[in-house]
Amino acid sequence: MANNDAYLKVCLSKYKHRDLTARDVTNVIQVYRSLNFRVEGFVFNNGVRKDLLNLEGTIPVNYKGAFYNIPICIWLMDTHPQNAPLCFVKPTPDMSIKISKYVDNNGKIYLPYLHEWKANVSTLQRLVQQMIIAFGELPPVYSKPRNEVRPPYPMNSFMPQPSGYPYPTVSPPQQGYPSMTPYPTTSQLPYPSFGTPYPGSVNTNGSPYPGANPPYPPATVNPVADVAGGTITEEHIKASLLSAVEDKLRRRLKEQSQQSQAELETLRRTQQELREGKTRLEDIISRLQRERSELDKNVAILQEKEKELESAVEHLGEQESVDVDEAVVTTAPLYSQLLNAFAEEATLEDAIYYMGEALRKEVIDLDTFLKQVRTLARRQFTLRALMHKCRQKAQLAC
Numbered sequence: 001m002a003n004n005d006a007y008l009k010v011c012l013s014k015y016k017h018r019d020l021t022a023r024d025v026t027n028v029i030q031v032y033r034s035l036n037f038r039v040e041g042f043v044f045n046n047g048v049r050k051d052l053l054n055l056e057g058t059i060p061v062n063y064k065g066a067f068y069n070i071p072i073c074i075w076l077m078d079t080h081p082q083n084a085p086l087c088f089v090k091p092t093p094d095m096s097i098k099i100s101k102y103v104d105n106n107g108k109i110y111l112p113y114l115h116e117w118k119a120n121v122s123t124l125q126r127l128v129q130q131m132i133i134a135f136g137e138l139p140p141v142y143s144k145p146r147n148e149v150r151p152p153y154p155m156n157s158f159m160p161q162p163s164g165y166p167y168p169t170v171s172p173p174q175q176g177y178p179s180m181t182p183y184p185t186t187s188q189l190p191y192p193s194f195g196t197p198y199p200g201s202v203n204t205n206g207s208p209y210p211g212a213n214p215p216y217p218p219a220t221v222n223p224v225a226d227v228a229g230g231t232i233t234e235e236h237i238k239a240s241l242l243s244a245v246e247d248k249l250r251r252r253l254k255e256q257s258q259q260s261q262a263e264l265e266t267l268r269r270t271q272q273e274l275r276e277g278k279t280r281l282e283d284i285i286s287r288l289q290r291e292r293s294e295l296d297k298n299v300a301i302l303q304e305k306e307k308e309l310e311s312a313v314e315h316l317g318e319q320e321s322v323d324v325d326e327a328v329v330t331t332a333p334l335y336s337q338l339l340n341a342f343a344e345e346a347t348l349e350d351a352i353y354y355m356g357e358a359l360r361k362e363v364i365d366l367d368t369f370l371k372q373v374r375t376l377a378r379r380q381f382t383l384r385a386l387m388h389k390c391r392q393k394a395q396l397a398c
Contacts, residue, residue, distance in 0.1 A: 011039045011053055021080045028124040034058045042075055059128055061135045070135055084117035089140040100138040133237055338390040345383040348376050
């Protein structure tokens with residue numbers, strides 16, 4: 001199959017993000033040239049079948065100083081790269097799957113990189129690199145003994161097999177990283193077989209694996225992986241893991257710091273509001289205390305005035321009669337002159353009023369009314385001028 005861009009775009013015609021997916025696939029197959037792509041049908045556990053792009057081939061994994069080609073297949077969802085792909089180890093007939101925290105009994109691959117897949121950030125090339133590092137630590141397959149016979153899977157079958165075929169179904173391993181993907185899981189699906197042994201049945205030196213000696217022993221390893229033409233040593237892996245952990249811790253600390261800062265800012269605003277409220281309450285209490293003090297003074301003054309009024313009423317009750325002329329006595333001749341002028345002016349005002357009533361009732365004629373009013377008004381003006389001078393002399397309000 002010719003891996004060219006035109007054919008790749010035809011294969012991705014039903015994908016939502018065709019250009020992004022095509023660029024991602026092109027980048028990974030340029031580095032790992034043993035990977036090929038094709039469109040095949042994939043059946044999920046719920047019976048839904050979709051035509052998905054399948055990347056299959058081998059990836060170089062270093063185990064104890066020797067490089068081995070591990071057969072894998074990567075199914076890209078039609079929403080790639082929004083959702084993580086489905087990855088499987090695809091053992092050849094002379095290989096068996098070794099269950100670990102990275103691979104379950106059906107060959108499905110579990111990696112932190114898949115669990116933390118980020119759209120438009122995670123790439124297939126980086127995913128393969130993570131597989132190489134993980135499989136260098138825990139090999140996903142091992143060579144079967146010569147006397148072990150395993151029934152092959154049906155050709156090109158993706159449907160779940162009956163219970164107990166070829167092995168009892170078990171749940172994915174819980175010691176590693178859980179599968180949390182937004183699309184249907186296929187952890188219990190068998191893998192397609194295409195009739196010929198996978199090209200990963202030989203090592204990179206070209207010599208076949210001996211059938212009785214497992215080329216992938218289940219032991220701890222010192223991983224060294226050949227990626228993109230360069231060598232990743234244990235120090236590189238350690239530095240990469242430390243950097244990833246440091247970045248994650250830094251992000252967590254930044255999130256917690258931002259959350260704490262927001263809570264602290266809220267508490268500061270609340271404290272400021274409480275202080276302002278306390279100041280307002282203290283002002284209100286102070287004002288109420290002043291008003292209460294003034295009210296107490298006014299109550300005391302009113303009580304004194306009440307006692308004076310009661311005393312005056314008792315004094316008036318003891319007198320038999322009151323002389324009107326002697327009821328009001330001034331203390332100085334100026335006040336007496338002011339009092340007499342005021343009384344006379346008030347009588348003139350009453351006289352003018354009654355003269356108007358007499359004219360209205362036609363008791364007097366108009367000439368008489370005008371003559372009398374002119375005389376009374378002249379006298380009234382004189383008395384008002386006199387009262388004004390008396391007030392000025394006595395320094396009273398004018």
